[in-house]
Amino acid sequence: MNYILFKSEQNQETIVQEAIPKGPAGEGVVDGSQAGQTALMPWDMPRYRNWIAVAKVHALVEKAMAAGLAPLALKLPHYDILANVYRFPGLTQQDLANRMLVGRSNLSMLLPELERRGLVKRTPDGEDRRVRRLTLTSEGRVLTLRALKVQVEVIEGMMAALSAAECEALGDFMRRVGHHMLGHPPAPDSPI
Amino acid sequence: MNYILFKSEQNQETIVQEAIPKGPAGEGVVDGSQAGQTALMPWDMPRYRNWIAVAKVHALVEKAMAAGLAPLALKLPHYDILANVYRFPGLTQQDLANRMLVGRSNLSMLLPELERRGLVKRTPDGEDRRVRRLTLTSEGRVLTLRALKVQVEVIEGMMAALSAAECEALGDFMRRVGHHMLGHPPAPDSPI
DNA sequence: AATATATAGTTCATCATTGAACATAATGAT
DNA sequence: ATCATTATGTTCAATGATGAACTATATATT
Structure with missing residues (x-):
């Protein structure tokens, strides 16, 4: 059974097929990187x-x-x-x-x-x-x-x-992400 | 009683004196921003x-x-x-x-x-x-x-x-911070 | 070989957090 | 004025997480 796991940044669907178990005496140890058509797993994605x-x-x-x-x-x-x-x-x-x-x-x-x-x-x-x-x-x-x-x-x-500029960029990124997740533009006195 | 709360980014000590309560009929409502010699509170710091x-x-x-x-x-x-x-x-x-x-x-x-x-x-x-x-x-x-x-x-x-570059910068920042906090240089297969 | 120390996992009591249900109060619709 | 809906805070049962203490095992020291 295949799953469409996620779209990559290039908007290309990644399909993962359940990996076939391997390992000593078929003990069920699975190499996740040997999955299906594309080996990309989430932890391979930036x-x-x-x-x-x-x-x-x-x-x-x-x-x-x-x-x-x-x-x-x-x-x-x-x-x-x-x-x-x-x-x-x-x-x-x-x-x-x-x-x-x-x-x-x-x-x-x-x-x-x-x-x-x-x-x-x-x-x-x-x-x-x-x-x-x-x-x-x-x-x-x-x-x-x-x-x-x-x-x-x-x-x-x-x-x-972090440098001061990096720290400020981090905060900017996170505030923007926070507002994006809350689904509204930044407001004064917002919890974010 | 004063506390040395923290050093600012300019390495200048910030001293906070306990704020004097004010508000209707002295009900204990306190304006934190009216503290001591310098009004800087942590949430004022970037x-x-x-x-x-x-x-x-x-x-x-x-x-x-x-x-x-x-x-x-x-x-x-x-x-x-x-x-x-x-x-x-x-x-x-x-x-x-x-x-x-x-x-x-x-x-x-x-x-x-x-x-x-x-x-x-x-x-x-x-x-x-x-x-x-x-x-x-x-x-x-x-x-x-x-x-x-x-x-x-x-x-x-x-x-x-976030843009791809911003997202990557975020990850770089956090990985560096993580290694810094763990007190050792980045290692392969590190939990960070 | 015997002993001391360290490690892996379990049990225990305690506390933080959740989501449903509840009681009370405020607001809106009729 | 009455009723329906929404809001605020509390109680409850269940679950996740912690840190100490414990058991069993492995390793290091003597």
């Missing part, structure tokens, strides 16, 4: 590999952030909340969920812990009784600044491999 | 913003992947395993964990489910009785190809916002 590189760096940064935040007794999701609330005091839980690209229920699980630790306050909105608005306590702000310092160090350490 | 853009795109791609894989009854972590085992048949669980940048215990939780579904086989190594080697079944390979098609569509859709 765009795919470029995205895998992005994904790997993202995983490395998350690990570095987790390690850097551990001495502050702060997990990455909690820090994300604190940083966003520091930057946009008074935002709603729905707004925060949109910015963090997580579900509302996740925040309903995470926020009580930050409240309990005395870092965040949730207050009812003056007009809409469904809404709660988020602000940091003074202790929350202090901790957030310390955690921001950690994040800046991770990002600066990472970006040291 | 490198920080550039990384946030990368992180946002990564989150969007993960959502798109999850949505695209749902009709195949496949979750993203399971797909990651299948794709890596397809590409490197016979690899060990330890090797797979390294490539996926997750812990060995995570794979011990995920792999039995793929085994139960008849997608993956775990076989003892011929020489080292601690080791199990991973291969896909024929059904696993078929499903993996279908899932690869989904991933390629997501990546192609994303990269449509």
Whole structure:
């Protein structure tokens, strides 16, 4: 059975036929590069590999952030909340969920812990009784600044491999991609 | 209490003093941009913003992947395993964990489910009785190809916002950053 | 040969995240 | 005024991921 796997950059369809197993005593070990009519697999394609590189760096940064935040007794999701609330005091839980690209229920699980630790306050909105608005306590702000310092160090350490022009190009590319994926033109104060 | 938050690109230290709360009736709403001696916050810095853009795109791609894989009854972590085992048949669980940048215990939780579904086989190594080697079944390979098609569509859709040169530059940047973070020069068959 | 150290994979408890379902409130249509 | 629809946040069950502790095995040291 053949699949049309993808079109190459030259708009040429690549068809992959299920590879025939080979290997010692027919043990099922398969050489993926021996597939069908064209040997091209996604990892042979530049765009795919470029995205895998992005994904790997993202995983490395998350690990570095987790390690850097551990001495502050702060997990990455909690820090994300604190940083966003520091930057946009008074935002709603729905707004925060949109910015963090997580579900509302996740925040309903995470926020009580930050409240309990005395870092965040949730207050009812003056007009809409469904809404709660988020602000940091003074202790929350202090901790957030310390955690921001950690994040800046991770990002600066990472970006040291790039020139300023390269770093700016990276940001331009990613913002453009982000807006493209969201399907609308860039807006002020967009989460991207 | 002041913090040295970070050094700017001109190597100038930025000091942030805790912002003074303001807002209606002293309700604790804080304007982060009114901090201390210099108003620069991380989100005012290009490198920080550039990384946030990368992180946002990564989150969007993960959502798109999850949505695209749902009709195949496949979750993203399971797909990651299948794709890596397809590409490197016979690899060990330890090797797979390294490539996926997750812990060995995570794979011990995920792999039995793929085994139960008849997608993956775990076989003892011929020489080292601690080791199990991973291969896909024929059904696993078929499903993996279908899932690869989904991933390629997501990546192609994303990269449509970039020219070929921009996409290649992006990959170059990220590979360099990845190697920089791992602290060693690029190697053949590196996870980055 | 005996012992110490390192490695591969598993189990465990804990936490983050998801998506469905729910309760309450606001808005829009009639 | 009433009803339908949408929005906000919470609860629930299920699942993915982590890091410590464990078992079994391999390797290095003495």
